[in-house]
Amino acid sequence: MKKYFLFFLITITMIGCAATEKKPEDQTVFYPMPPQRPRLQFLVSITNEEDIGKQKSAFQEFLLGDVKSFKKLERPYDIASVKDKIYVSDLEHKKIIIIDLKKNQFDTLHDVKSGSLLEPSGIWITDDEYKYVADFRRKQILVYDSSDNFIRSYGSKDELDKPLDVAVYENKIYVCDFNKHQVIVYDKESGKITQRIGDVGAGEGKFYKPTDVAVDKEGNIYVNDSFNFRIQMFNPSGAFVKSIGYHGDTVGGFARPKGISIDKEEHLYAVDAAFENVQIFDINTAQALLFFGGFGQGIAPGSMYLPRGVHVDYENVDYFKKYADKDFSLKYIVYVSNQLGKSRLNVYGFGDWIGAPLPEM
Numbered sequence: 001m002k003k004y005f006l007f008f009l010i011t012i013t014m015i016g017c018a019a020t021e022k023k024p025e026d027q028t029v030f031y032p033m034p035p036q037r038p039r040l041q042f043l044v045s046i047t048n049e050e051d052i053g054k055q056k057s058a059f060q061e062f063l064l065g066d067v068k069s070f071k072k073l074e075r076p077y078d079i080a081s082v083k084d085k086i087y088v089s090d091l092e093h094k095k096i097i098i099i100d101l102k103k104n105q106f107d108t109l110h111d112v113k114s115g116s117l118l119e120p121s122g123i124w125i126t127d128d129e130y131k132y133v134a135d136f137r138r139k140q141i142l143v144y145d146s147s148d149n150f151i152r153s154y155g156s157k158d159e160l161d162k163p164l165d166v167a168v169y170e171n172k173i174y175v176c177d178f179n180k181h182q183v184i185v186y187d188k189e190s191g192k193i194t195q196r197i198g199d200v201g202a203g204e205g206k207f208y209k210p211t212d213v214a215v216d217k218e219g220n221i222y223v224n225d226s227f228n229f230r231i232q233m234f235n236p237s238g239a240f241v242k243s244i245g246y247h248g249d250t251v252g253g254f255a256r257p258k259g260i261s262i263d264k265e266e267h268l269y270a271v272d273a274a275f276e277n278v279q280i281f282d283i284n285t286a287q288a289l290l291f292f293g294g295f296g297q298g299i300a301p302g303s304m305y306l307p308r309g310v311h312v313d314y315e316n317v318d319y320f321k322k323y324a325d326k327d328f329s330l331k332y333i334v335y336v337s338n339q340l341g342k343s344r345l346n347v348y349g350f351g352d353w354i355g356a357p358l359p360e361m
Contacts, residue, residue, distance in 0.1 A: 029302040031292035035358045040292050040350050042302030043323035045343030048072040053104040071106045073344035076337035079311035080125040089120045101319045115150025122165030134163045141166050154186050169215040176213040197238045205240035216262045229254040244286045252288035259309035269310045276304040298341025305341030327355025
């Protein structure tokens with residue numbers, strides 16, 4: 001009975017948003033909606049330079065028109081960040097787009113000569129700001145330093161088939177290979193394969209078409225096992241720990257699971273492209289706590305349209321405070337990429353309600 005009551009409570013109270021009587025683009029959207037205690041607020045969407053304050057002159061518009069350039073996100077896939085910058089892999093541009101929040105401009109990673117990108121997908125940035133990019137056409141992981149210059153690559157056509165994502169922890173590089181149904185582990189120094197996690201199948205520790213990999217602060221590994229409709233967790237040694245989620249259309253279920261990210265408070269964020277939302281799970285209990293986003297073709301504030309990637313950012317909270325409600329204190333930022341629609345990168349803030357006490361239901 002307790003289980004069904006919890007499901008009912010989550011479904012009823014955590015689905016909506018609160019909107020003030022303003023223009024649609026100015027509406028304040030919370031998850032869950034008051035009078036429940038809000039935990040996330042939709043802050044803003046970023047699609048082009050104008051969305052971060054870049055001014056486009058009438059003369060430039062006359063000359064350039066609507067010609068596609070790197071100044072606009074087209075098909076954003078994965079997301080990473082450092083202080084003052086957001087890095088987005090774009091399948092249309094076949095580049096890593098850099099959103100510079102300090103300079104109010106877009107740029108691209110310096111992928112020239114041997115470091116040229118062909119089909120970049122997953123991206124991971126380490127604490128020393130080295131960027132690891134999975135390129136599924138090159139069948140390699142490419143590495144760029146803190147100044148965004150190419151320094152080396154890992155893998156070969158014999159070792160990798162379709163690497164879609166990458167994560168790094170200490171001296172280990174975890175590569176999620178879609179076609180090999182494995183997470184392949186490289187030693188950072190030698191560049192040699194030291195371990196293979198998983199194999200094709202539906203049992204515990206096996207994968208069918210895995211797409212994304214993430215690592216938490218303890219070194220635990222999380223893999224989106226997409227065609228088995230679950231997220232699998234492994235310990236730092238690569239041993240299976242638990243599954244999170246299942247195939248279904250209720251809270252905690254998946255239809256088309258995609259990107260994943262981990263916060264510092266043991267929460268797992270998981271995108272579902274079919275439901276067009278992101279679910280937040282408690283890693284310890286594997287229980288779904290909240291979902292946000294939802295249908296709206298990216299037009300309604302906070303809605304999503306074919307979402308793909310999700311990323312938790314603690315470094316750029318100050319930049320986005322100007323979008324937060326005065327009664328909502330931000331703790332960290334959550335980005336979600338949309339491959340279609342008006343809003344290509346949604347920005348949400350996770351935090352605490354600090355306003356007047358909300359009435360109890």
